[in-house]
Amino acid sequence: MEKIFSGTLALDLGNTNTVIAFQDEKGKDLFLIDIPGITSSPGVIPTAVWFEGKENTERVGVSALKKKNSSNSEIFYHSNFKRLIGNPIESQNEKFLSPNESGEKFFKNLWDNIPKEYVIKRLVLTAPIDTYKGYRKWLINLCKDLPINDIALVDEPTAAGIGINVPLGSKIMIIDIGGSTIDMSVIKTQGGEGKSAPIAELLKFQGRDMSAISKQKIRCAEIISKSGSKIGGKDIDQWIVNYFLPSNQDERNLSIAEKLKCKLSNPKIKSERRYSISLFTAENKEKEFFMSKEIFEKILVENNLFNHLNSLLKDLLNEARGNFCNVNDLNSVILVGGGTQIPLIKEWISNEISGIPIKSPPPIESIAVGALAMTPGVKIKDILIKGISIKLFNKREQTHFWHPIFCKGQTWPTENPFELILQASKNDQKIFEIIIGETKTKRDFDIIFESGLPKLSEFQNEEEVLKWNKKPLKIKLKNGCKVGEDSLKLFFRIEKDSSLYIKCLDINEKELGEFNLGNII
Numbered sequence: 257m258e259k260i261f262s263g264t265l266a267l268d269l270g271n272t273n274t275v276i277a278f279q280d281e282k283g284k285d286l287f288l289i290d291i292p293g294i295t296s297s298p299g300v301i302p303t304a305v306w307f308e309g310k311e312n313t314e315r316v317g318v319s320a321l322k323k324k325n326s327s328n329s330e331i332f333y334h335s336n337f338k339r340l341i342g343n344p345i346e347s348q349n350e351k352f353l354s355p356n357e358s359g360e361k362f363f364k365n366l367w368d369n370i371p372k373e374y375v376i377k378r379l380v381l382t383a384p385i386d387t388y389k390g391y392r393k394w395l396i397n398l399c400k401d402l403p404i405n406d407i408a409l410v411d412e413p414t415a416a417g418i419g420i421n422v423p424l425g426s427k428i429m430i431i432d433i434g435g436s437t438i439d440m441s442v443i444k445t446q447g448g449e450g451k452s453a454p455i456a457e458l459l460k461f462q463g464r465d466m467s468a469i470s471k472q473k474i475r476c477a478e479i480i481s482k483s484g485s486k487i488g489g490k491d492i493d494q495w496i497v498n499y500f501l502p503s504n505q506d507e508r509n510l511s512i513a514e515k516l517k518c519k520l521s522n523p524k525i526k527s528e529r530r531y532s533i534s535l536f537t538a539e540n541k542e543k544e545f546f547m548s549k550e551i552f553e554k555i556l557v558e559n560n561l562f563n564h565l566n567s568l569l570k571d572l573l574n575e576a577r578g579n580f581c582n583v584n585d586l587n588s589v590i591l592v593g594g595g596t597q598i599p600l601i602k603e604w605i606s607n608e609i610s611g612i613p614i615k616s617p618p619p620i621e622s623i624a625v626g627a628l629a630m631t632p633g634v635k636i637k638d639i640l641i642k643g644i645s646i647k648l649f650n651k652r653e654q655t656h657f658w659h660p661i662f663c664k665g666q667t668w669p670t671e672n673p674f675e676l677i678l679q680a681s682k683n684d685q686k687i688f689e690i691i692i693g694e695t696k697t698k699r700d701f702d703i704i705f706e707s708g709l710p711k712l713s714e715f716q717n718e719e720e721v722l723k724w725n726k727k728p729l730k731i732k733l734k735n736g737c738k739v740g741e742d743s744l745k746l747f748f749r750i751e752k753d754s755s756l757y758i759k760c761l762d763i764n765e766k767e768l769g770e771f772n773l774g775n776i777i
Contacts, residue, residue: 260373295317425444427480430589441483481578531548646692661748680740685743695722726774744761
């Protein structure tokens with residue numbers, strides 16, 4: 257019998273490769289999903305679409321890649337479209353599909369081919385920060401009809417940082433050398449210094465569209481500086497082929513060169529060891545050549561890769577300094593993309609940015625792993641649309657007042673309980689009454705009229721708290737307490753079923769019980 261897994265799917269759409277990862281809700285194990293005919297290796301899908309306008313000729317991933325050299329490929333073959341989604345500035349070539357349509361075809365075909373043993377309860381998507389708003393809008397339209405209740409969105413740099421436990425609020429440099437682009441950025445993650453930690457932005461929760469809720473701020477890392485170019489791993493593959501067969505662009509040779517490049521990127525390989533490589537000549541005949549790590553590094557240098565990297569890094573750091581960020585302010589350098597695993601490139605990074613910790617997570621799936629990490633315990637959190645308070649007595653002023661427990665805009669289920677210590681308001685007090693209230697979901701504003709025109713008052717009334725229409729919980733102590741003496745410890749939490757729980761202890765840590773106070777929705 258086939259084993260069924262239920263949990264969260266993370267999908268990181270890349271310009272060259274897309275990563276699809278799954279986390280089972282019953283464990284912390286991560287699965288990189290293998291889809292025959294689509295994935296090039298488990299979890300890794302070439303971001304490519306072949307589409308001729310008929311459903312039976314639609315292909316994605318490896319199947320699309322195999323059609324690249326076919327006739328009319330300049331019309332029907334679509335790749336490098338991710339960077340154009342939500343980016344109106346970039347010029348777009350005349351193709352059968354627009355970048356948005358290419359992304360839609362790719363995503364929906366991929367979704368339809370996910371193996372049935374994976375039951376997807378939650379979907380976590382990633383987005384680039386430089387085109388976040390436009391990309392987010394595209395994703396919202398794309399996902400509105402998906403048969404899934406919970407969908408969340410995280411920005412790629414924050415996911416990369418959180419995936420390897422970079423402290424919140426840190427300034428980090430990300431160097432991403434992918435198949436077709438080099439991207440360098442200095443960013444500051446959310447959180448730290450008393451600020452709330454970054455969380456995934458909800459697009460859909462429990463089947464409800466959350467994308468337009470104004471209380472959900474777009475939670476992105478801050479871009480300090482950015483530089484990049486349209487050079488990447490595919491160009492390195494072409495340089496390898498050109499070294500032996502100048503101007504040869506046979507797709508088969510590029511695939512052979514890519515495999516050899518990956519092999520030579522292993523740091524354990526000795527520089528002088530030679531490897532055989534058979535390439536196809538213009539006459540469609542195979543010819544054998546020999547390649548070594550030493551020759552590979554020579555190819556990189558002769559094609560001015562490091563001069564180019566130096567130029568990009570110089571631009572990046574100059575812009576960062578203009579935004580009051582120096583190299584010494586960086587917490588770490590994060591390497592993303594397969595190109596950053598080439599030993600000579602790693603050595604260049606270490607030399608140019610010395611003294612800053614370099615973190616190199618698994619280059620392909622690092623962002624997808626971080627995206628899963630941003631939904632703790634593979635749970636997507638909702639946002640409180642009203643505050644929750646407890647009614648207390650102010651002995652000095654002899655009045656009752658509402659004390660906040662959870663504020664509007666906080667996330668739930670809660671990770672840590674809210675602790676509150678109560679004092680006795682009179683001598684020999686044995687009973688404490690727990691009265692809960694909530695703020696109105698919509699705030700009333702004071703309106704005044706000036707010259708017959710309505711205007712908001714400069715000072716607004718505090719939000720009104722409405723007492724819950726439930727019988728108050730009464731906590732009984734064995735021994736009476738003296739007035740003003742710490743007497744009772746309360747721990748409030750909100751569970752995933754939206755129930756507000758309270759755990760009660762006396763001042764000597766003896767448990768007095770745990771109670772469900774009611775539903776917050």
